[in-house]
Amino acid sequence: MPQLPxxxxxxxxxxLRAAGFETVRQKGSHVRLRHPDGRVVTVPMHGSQDIGRGLLRKILRDADLTVEDLLSLLN
Incomplete structure (x- = not known):
């Protein structure tokens, strides 16, 4: 299993948008995305800060994606 970037x-x-998620709303610095099948993910947007590996792992778990899926979507 590759390491999380x-x-x-x-x-x-x-x-996430490439995986089919659409932005539903943004409240403050948090963007909520929803997939047509009902999965919901919240991503924080705090300026130019990086998303930590633990939080990224939680986002992937909520989105029901693997690290390999994420890496293929980034390319």
């Missing part, structure tokens, strides 16, 4: 929130949101 360090990503910015914009990169994570773009990858």
């Amino acid at each position: 360090i990503l910015r929130s914009r990169e994570v949101i773009d990858a």
